[in-house]
């Protein structure tokens with residue numbers, strides 16, 4: 001960070017090759033910097049509302065974001081400047097009573113630096129390697145480049161309505177034959193946990209699809225229709241009122257209770273959504289007052305499971321996905337890396353909305369190829 005005298009600003013901008021400046025301020029300073037495109041914030045706003053308004057208004061093609069206002073406005077603008085890779089200038093007189101303008105160079109983390117120590121890419125599926133079941137044109141090239149660089153990849157899905165075979169078949173049909181142990185599901189994460197926590201006599205009432213119930217049975221867990229010790233909620237596309245009310249009854253009566261994946265919606269064709277496990281949990285919460293712990297992304301159990309199954313260390317793992325609050329959040333507060341792709345659900349706006357920052361954001365897997 002360095003300071004610059006106001007009268008030198010024009011020269012400084014010329015030196016930056018900055019052809020366009022966007023100025024954000026509150027009302028008090030609305031006449032400053034008449035040469036710039038501008039947004040004047042006319043009333044105090046909640047942080048999220050402010051982020052949204054700024055993001056809507058700021059033209060990302062501008063080179064410099066210049067801000068004058070209170071601390072909160074400055075901080076929020078700095079965040080947005082970083083995301084939009086704009087140079088960031090604060091007219092600091094109002095912030096730190098300093099004379100002049102504070103200039104800060106904002107740099108995205110260098111992608112090759114981030115990927116240097118990565119040995120395993122944990123790839124989300126829908127929105128990352130394909131969309132609506134159609135493989136992206138670059139997916140195979142990416143997978144090959146990962147292999148050629150001596151690295152490894154696996155697939156991971158939060159969807160607890162289907163089983164492993166469904167996914168292996170799907171990958172095979174798309175021309176990506178995949179070994180069993182490289183296709184990981186949230187269902188496996190919860191099963192692993194239950195097996196380590198409970199005895200083999202423990203009984204489970206599973207609100208889930210036949211696929212989920214089969215996965216439980218195949219793992220040797222006792223699935224029952226009545227008087228269980230534990231209730232499990234999955235992404236049940238075969239949900240009935242009977243299952244729901246029975247489950248609520250057992251949960252209300254004090255059974256242990258877990259959810260498989262926290263997603264509220266599952267993306268479908270043409271931008272449509274259907275309610276997923278997290279939404280069903282909200283319904284049950286209204287009835288019983290209890291909300292379960294979840295095991296898919298972004299839970300810490302997912303990362304632990306991946307480490308255990310693949311043998312890689314936390315700092316060697318990169319999660320790649322299109323959804324901020326699962327694919328990216330799973331790496332938050334850990335040594336694992338998060339890479340967001342913009343080929344699926346989340347847009348750049350979501351980064352501001354959720355205030356979770358991926359380590360790297362790229363257009364698609366294709367962008368990563370040259371850094372491998």
Ligand SMILES: [Mg+2]
Pocket residue numbers: 124125126127128321322323344345
């Ligand atoms: Mg996805």
